[in-house]
Amino acid sequence: MELLRDTVVQVDLDAIRENMREIHTLIGKEVSIMAVIKANGYGHGAIGIAPALIKENAAYLAVATLTEALELREAYHDYPIFILGHTPDHLLPYIIEKNITQTIVSFKQASLLNDLAKQAHKKPKVHLKVDTGFHRLGMSNVHELNKICQLDSITIEGIFSHLALVNKQENDLQYNRFLAVIDELEKGGASFRYKHIADSISAVDFPKYHMNMIRPGALIYGLKGFHTGFLPLQQALTFLTRISQIHEIKKGDGVGYDYLWKAEKDTRIATLPFGYADGYPRNLRGKGYVLIHSVRCPIIGVICMDQCMVDLTDVPNAKEGDSAIIYGDGADSAMDIEEAAKLAGTNKNEIVSRIANRPPRIYLSK
Template sequence: MLLRDSYAEINLGAIAHNIKLAQQLGNGEKIMAVVKANAYGHGLLEVLDTMIACGIDLFGVATLSEAIAIKQKYPQVDVMILGHTPDKYLNVVNERGIIQTIFSLKQAKVLNAFAVPTRVHIKIDSGFHRLGFAPKREAIGDIKAIEALPNVEVEGIFSHLALGERADDVAQYELFTKFLSELKAAGLTFKYRHICDSISYTRYPEYRMNMVRLGAWLFGMKSYDQSELDLIEALSLKSRISHISEVKAGEGVGYDYLFRAECDMRVATIPIGYADGYPRNMSNGGYVIIDGKPAAVTGVINMDQMMVSLLDHPNTKVGDPVTLYGAADGLPIGKIAEIAKTNKNEIMCRLTPRVARIYR
């Protein structure tokens, strides 16, 4: 139920379109839909029906709680935890039939103690230095020992690119594939091998192996080298004007009067703020869209409200719609990220629970 004028609008058709585009561009690689962080702010359980209808049956998350939420509603799909699960909670992973990332023999031995086998993917640190076995000789022995455990089913092996300089990505990929060759020489092969995420899926099609992990792609986010792709942004943030103030020249607006009017003007209040996930550093620098035109953020963004200039909007009135971001209205998430000096994923993920999601 929508109980306020500020809400996020999610275009499920856009998500379906983006999945189908990935399927068309691929060469039969299995797609893992990465839906961590509340499906990048879009609503975890609300988007899964669309993804499943598009043929997705493997989902990647960051935490055990995210995996449980999916398995409770969709027990038929596979869910893989891409991050670390503490040993003391691995029994829950096993009981729920969740696929777990592991990067130590110790983790595997904990899982092996359970009566029912647990599927795992082994993480290799090819240079990201976040999680994973270092691709060295001693790791081969540990991975052989993991493969030998009767109640641990090693389904896959993967790594993650830093996606900085191309030369660094090439070095990481070559280190990973070299280690895979060494593992193969030791008698170890894997059903799934993967290193590509949304960016590297198009940047390095030769790196796709037989599985890819797509997250931001599903929601229409493009990197600089994906500008020609027909991805559609699925998320818009919208509100309505709650009040209009008449501000005289020289008067201040908001906390600390960090904005002072240079002329007589009207200022609109919008009932949304940084507690909803709108970036506070858009203060006095960002803009919204009203009646198809930009309206500059005026003063400091508050916890629950913000103000914008109506200098270029003489006919705007209380109740008129506002787009805080939305590509269809000419303000893509990438532009917000640029002004806020962050990345697109953070803008999407920072939407808080009190922002209702409306699905179209």
């Protein structure tokens, strides 16, 4: 593939596969993995990383929206795809036509899907979302859930919930509410192939929440969000660019919008072809840096939409075309995703998922 930009996202598929193996080892053979690849695979490229997840026996590829699901379905015609979020009622025919498993959050929606499925002579799979206290999506009324279980043209394959992750006491409270709902439904004759509540953090920190399926997202990409447990993971993403131009500026010269940075001495600076439209946090002005020739070069001035400037004072031998690491794995002093998140005042998932589509993705595998 010919690269049409110097700014690229490099993805190590071997790291993703190894992370999946570590997750499988953690949970054991009786627990399935619903691999979460929403938000374009957390910025890694959903279509590009899917084969690695399929090879490592992901039971489902999970996304947040119908648009994400349809993109995957076009590339992978038969593989199980799950929508974690809400699909508007008028778009439910796509669920049936494209054989996508849908989260169900109300009896009204379940009944409509059931009617549409009956007309189409098909039986789509669904998972029921139980609201155990997160209060985002889902149902808490057992009577409503039980009515859904009586519908005859949809397959109730699974049931799930989501932890608020406040503390262990609140986690246990939610988990026990979830178990109580399942128990009531099963007493009424319902059965579920999959029961799941654990995301990446809870899967590592609280093994008792594994049930028979977990929903890892960050773990797959080597992003460590757990607190008390441990899992050896490899960051899969590297964000790279190259120097576009070098300027020799005089003491007192300003750089960028509003001259918010001025040279305290004669300085050599480099312009790099990435900016906030590529997903780099604009609030890293004065805090961020890139790695050039294994030297940390601070970003100076306001970060532009498509470009930014760095101070080359400590890299006198740098030249135009030289590589710069925006995000690395922490080796050789490169900024990793965790540090970027701390400096930007956010979490690691946002840092990677906000990386735009316009930097080409390069997939590496031995």
